[in-house]
Amino acid sequence: MSQDTVQMVAEAPAFRPLSDFAGTLSQRVYASLKEAILDLSLRPGAILRKGDVCEALGVSRSPVSEAVARLASEALVDIVPQAGTFVARLSLDEVREGAFLREALELAAVEEVARAITEEQLVELRRNLRLQEGLVADGDIRGFYAADAGFHELLLSFTGHRRLPGLSRTAWVHVDRARRLLLPEPGRVEETLAEHRAILAALEARDPEAARAATRAHLRQVVTRLERLGTERPELFA
Amino acid sequence: MSQDTVQMVAEAPAFRPLSDFAGTLSQRVYASLKEAILDLSLRPGAILRKGDVCEALGVSRSPVSEAVARLASEALVDIVPQAGTFVARLSLDEVREGAFLREALELAAVEEVARAITEEQLVELRRNLRLQEGLVADGDIRGFYAADAGFHELLLSFTGHRRLPGLSRTAWVHVDRARRLLLPEPGRVEETLAEHRAILAALEARDPEAARAATRAHLRQVVTRLERLGTERPELFA
């Protein structure tokens, strides 16, 4: 019961306007809410009143309800029937599960891709990698993260499976949210770049096992640092 | 309204009553619809009118709408806005993707489990395997499939990840639906049983690579037969 009581004032939602997104109202509400949750601008553990969301976004309750249901299926919110909806707390268990899922998917992908990658696909990866190098040189960290995501999305799309990239992103959601807590470490982007180069090298060699090893090493970096954070500051996680 | 003709009766959805399920109305509608889709009692490609579902199940349109939205997220139905909702056609691409996903998850799981499986967990697996043997001996194929599913669910649960079994089941959905088209092959259940024994043996030996190999061989059986069916009778798939 010793919950936070002081921060009632800091409950300013500040959602991105719906006009920034496309699709049906439900999808737009979903996108806006999800972004707010991943941003941590909706604090973990905070109550999420559907009525407030309706008023803030200027829509009725059906689209909000559907959007919240989708978020619940990703464990980003907890719905307690007839009681309330709460933003999911940060949880090391969820981080571990998300990391496990993404690692499983991505290892299977690179293993398959390494066996039959085409020259055109390698060209795409090399181009993305050069883009990353440029962004690092310019110090554009935000752009680098976007290119990073693009690199992984390219890899997954090479399997030919349409829904795989989206599933991987969904799996990674809890890791990504917790990552906001990590302070930027000097030299980390250069390490990331080197890890991407190692993955590309394994794919150029068409060596499935090397590709798996490089991808695994790459993906475990973030989780390792989050585990360390969990032991150093356990109060951050539920 | 006009009376149902004889041919209309063939289109009778025949949903399982909602009282057979638990949870909110949305969840029950979802379960009932999903079962009908997997049963193929809702024909692939058929139009799925929400109004009809409402009337058949005796509920309003909101829970139906939410249930259908969930089905759409699993690609079991296609929603065309302001036009109609259709039961997804059988698709070899979806079968391949579902098989890929489940294989990725389950290989990662057994690899991890093999490293640190406890004696109690092995006991659970052995007990399940003996159950399978008994059901095969009794010729209870339906019961055997249930025990089969339980075997895999046990394996996945040993990772400690809560949502993993459900995700694997979701991934497998398209394979499972297409499997209804396969004629039962004599001796297949005994082969399945042998494959399960091989997985268990690898786990008892705490050999991650052997566990991966055995699991992979097991999971690819169904897909191989479905691929064959796809070349022999391409008209069955979209």
Add this chain to the structure above:
DNA sequence: ATCTTGCGACATGCTAGCATGTTAGCTAGA
């Protein structure tokens, strides 16, 4: 002072009806 108990407020889930965009069928013209 503490524990219990009852009442009030409230958040979600559901129902019913309106707005919007699509599709199919029919009609008129070439």
Add this chain to the structure above:
DNA sequence: TCTAGCTAACATGCTAGCATGTCGCAAGAT
């Protein structure tokens, strides 16, 4: 006879209001 355009029915998406179950607070009893 075939095509093009129009109209009418219709399916979904959204809005607004009712039913149901939960949680919190306060007053009273021990």
